[in-house]
């Protein structure tokens with residue numbers, strides 16, 4: 001699937017649409033989900049143009065891949081979730097019901113979460 005540079009996260013990365021920013025570094029931007037499904041629901045997105053996890057792990061450099069996962073761990077820690085626990089999730093493709101075609105990792109926490117798949 002080709003990258004659609006008009007997707008909403010591309011617009012957020014370009015600063016055309018605002019977001020409630022949590023964290024940013026050279027590799028990623030993280031912001032609160034607009035429709036939170038848990039008390040803490042953060043999205044972490046790589047800064048490059050990657051549709052899915054397969055696209056990212058095929059095309060991104062090792063530092064970019066490490067940067068994304070390091071940021072996820074750091075953000076969870078910064079949010080105080082390490083003790084209480086949290087869940088990460090990345091939908092990829094239609095069976096997963098991925099809505100936004102720019103790779104994003106959800107971080108859910110702040111309450112005892114439901115079953116793994118709902």
Ligand code: AMP
Pocket residue numbers: 008017019031032033034035036043090091097098099100101
């Ligand atoms: P997914 O179904 O994994 O593609 O998740 C897309 C997520 O993006 C959903 O949880 C939406 O609530 C969230 N979302 C959509 N538009 C925005 C936006 N402008 N700012 C923050 N989160 C958004």
